[in-house]
Amino acid sequence: MTRAAERSLLLFPGGSLGEYDLPPDLAVVLARGAGAQVWDSEGRAFTDFTMGWGSAILGHAHPAIVEAVRRQAALGANFAYVTEPALELAEEIVRAVACAERVRFCASGTEATSYAVRLARAFTGRPRILKFEGAYHGANDVGTVSLFPRRLLDFPVGEPTSAGLGPGAEADVLVAPYNDLRTTTRILEAHRHELAGLIVEPLHRCTSPLPGFLAGLREVTAEMGLLLIFDETVTGFRLAYGGAQEYYGVRPDLATLGKGLGGGYAIGAVVGRGDIMDLVREDRLGDPRYVWFASSVGGNPVSTAAARATLGELRKPGTYVRLFALGESLRAGLRGILEDLGVAAQVQGEGPLAALVFTDREVVDYRTAFASNRALARAYLLGLFRRGIFLNPMSTKLYLSLAHTESDIARFLQAARASLGEAAGVA
Ligand code: PMP
Secondary structure, eight states, rough: OHHHHHHHHHSSSGGGSOOOOOOOOGGGOOOEEEEEEEEEEEEEEEEEHHHHTOOOOBBBBHHHHHHHHHHHHTTTTSSSOOHHHHHHHHHHHHHOOTTTTTEEOOOOOOOOHHHHHHHHHHHHHEEEEEOOOOOOOSSHHHHHSSOOOOSSTTOOOOOBTTOOOOOOOHEEEEEEOOOOHHHHHHHHHHHHTTTEEEEEHHHHHHBBBTTTHHHHHHHHHEEEEOOEEEEEEETTTTSSSSSHHHHTTTTSSSSEGGGGGGTTTTTEEEEEHHHHHGGGGGGGGGGOOOOOOOOOTTTOOHHHHHHHHHHHHHTTOOOTHHHHHHHHHHHHHHHHHHHHHHHOOOESSSTEEEEEEEOSSOSSSSSHHTOOOOOHHHHHHHHHHTEEEETTTTTOOOOOOOOOHHHHHHHHHHHHHHHHHHHOOOO
């Protein structure tokens, strides 16, 4: 272990900044990144397939972002008030994202989803929210109820994945199986008078919606007077410039943005219908439906300048064709390796996202994924890490960026073949 990694293990729980810990023999401290590469404190290079959990969608240290940040940093980092970069970014978001009539910025996806749920509760005057089992909506209560459930209780009963949630968390979060419109509709019907709405990752982790599922959610929520929230923290500006709502052609009432929007800089946003978003106006203070929504650094000019530069690059012709071609090449390569090695797994993902689930069954929701060989997944991922691929070994989801090249994909596939062969004992 490097000296820097030893120091980090002493200071940070698990030697980590969050979610996952690397085993001590793999622990690294990163020094820098450029494009799709990162280097550790000893100068060892890795090809990055997590890209700041998808936030560095242009690649690391993209010149357009570096320049925008440099320019803005010299003009002041934060005023906690509207600036030109925030204004221009919001104008561009409203042009790009179908449901976005108004915008409010915060600093992360977790904040955005927390506020979106709060807005839904305030707007409808109802306390409960429905989510899909296994979905992540940030580190708040809604995101952590039934994130990685183990007991697989009967729907719609949720199971907290974290201790320390608020006393109402389990009661207020109802859980449904993704891609099962009939069961979801039944739960919505049974609880419609207590439910504010439904929050969904349109692409659930890396599991695609079955045809008609998202449109069906739109229809039943509208019929019942419930709000539909798309958590587009991952899908926003990634599956298409207009996000999942453009890609799948379904318009929610509210959507949350984060990650890729900022190109690696801290940002989150809630966007949506004006009549809902306006509940946060200060002149409504005292109104029973008024929503407190505040963030000292949310929408700061450095992050919004970085985001504006990011969108400027993403808007260029050919961007999404390229991101999708890279993703397809990665997924096709993985399918080929699985076939060659005779390992049963599902290759998931759309656009610049890919994941492997080691099961011979079709994966449509959390339970079909949970029934997979997760020990093999872990061994495969750690094997990739050992072979110079930087990733999050807690999740098989891989993020590509505009900086990746076909040779990065080839390097990954070579490592994947070796790692999988070793992990599955078929080398
Ligand atoms: N929603 C989804 C769908 C996410 O994937 C994440 C992050 N992995 C979040 C919300 C939370 O975003 P953040 O980590 O910026 O708080």
